[in-house]
Amino acid sequence: MIPKGLFKKANNELEGRQVVEEFVEPTMTCPDCGFEVTASELKENHEVCLKCGHHFRMNARQRVELIADKDSFKELYAGMESDNILDFPGYDDKLRSSKAKSGENEGVIVGEAAVGGHACVMFVMEPEFMMGSMGTVVGEKITRAFELATEKRLPVLGFTVSGGARMQEGILSLMQMAKTSGAVKRHSDAGLLYIVVLTDPTTGGVTASFAMEGDIILAEPGALVGFAGPRVIEQTIRKKLPKGFQTAEFLLDHGFVDAISPRSGQRDMLINLLALHSEEV
């Protein structure tokens, strides 16, 4: 949109500068190819580099927009917020700033949605909220997502991004790994489908629980996926890791993911997979 008065001559130096500033859009540099791209161009292209196809991180709401049928996403448990249960230093501030930064109440959003007309329960983790770390609220929302899907006999479609279990909630964060895995197992034992898309980065306690428990595991190109973080491994083995270690492509090579799923065709791939599991012929 062209703002009003754009072509009007500036009355003074200050006014002139203001108009110019409004139009300098911040650019991002692609870490893979160095291409300079504006935030809006990137958004338009679903946070994928226009030149080399590098997948930038993406907010949970943007993902829902990309994947779910228009206006089909009905969010659930949106009001759940974390408390500083252990009185952990700095956690209150961290929660406050994460809320402000992400615009979300916690590190995952859950809802019922339709994808290509297929009803499902979706969970999408949020990188801007403490890098999607799993505390008690994230664990509870994901558990509820699987329990609801089991009750309604719906598939679950999940998108992971996480630094792992959330340190600030101590052992209760660790327990979420067992809790979510229990709910995934019940959903699975009921004969229902769980598709998970691993996005950059998916590590730690999330990798070691529901991220790796899908019937079908997809990963976005270049995504870092692992149990231990690369820095921890390097400190342990006192060596630099080879290029490409723990990327989605590395996992594909080693047999741990079913397919790489670039964002451009991701919705179609998911619709096809959902259709292949649909009971209607």
Next chain:
Amino acid sequence: MEAYEKVLAARAKGRPTAIEYINNIFTDFQELHGDRRYGDDGAIIGGIGRLCGMPVTVIAQEKGSSTKDKIARNFGSPNPEGYRKALRLMKQAEKFRRPVICFVDTSGAYPGMGAEERGQGLAIAENLMEMGTLKTPVISILIGEGGSGGALALAVSDEVWMMENSIYSVISPEGCASILWRDAKKVKEASECLRLTADDLYEMGVIERIIPESDKDFSAAYLLLQTWLKKAVDDRKGISTDELLEKRYERFRKFGAR
């Protein structure tokens, strides 16, 4: 005792490792090796023995005692094949209707290249998923360090107990300190914040029992464990499998926000 002293006690040189618990609590123990997929992980010992005469499957993380032994056991940090061996033996126990007793003692699952190449995350995830519905009683005891997911992979159980001087935590105090204060030396503060002692965990309802220790002689602790393990297994004899699994699900379901 302060939290950090507990951390030191849990890691203390000369503290009994899993082998000693096995030798003192069970009879006729036969070790069973390998995951039937890749290899045999020395960091996890598995086998069958008798608990007061009753056959049980025992799975334990073993840190080793001599330097050579410690290296062979990777200081108690399992690779994926260790977790897969554990799961294989748990499934075997289910088939033959044997209760499973797990001893947990690890600083964490091993963060190495090979571990990642062979799917450390997947191996742990599969254990969490399968243990939750294992159709036989499972009791886990933390005897030293309970380091994060690598410990939990042997502790999705009907009851979880801790030795008085063991710890159980989502992250090591060193790891926590370096993230929080960018200073790995602030371990004392981190140990307090994490609430990782047996008392803390009992208070939070994460464990069912604390096993008292005396300074030098563990024989009283072994006897106590033997008695309580026998009772825990006997108490579950009259329970249907459905009820057993429902209770196990609820045990973990209740943790955290509702």
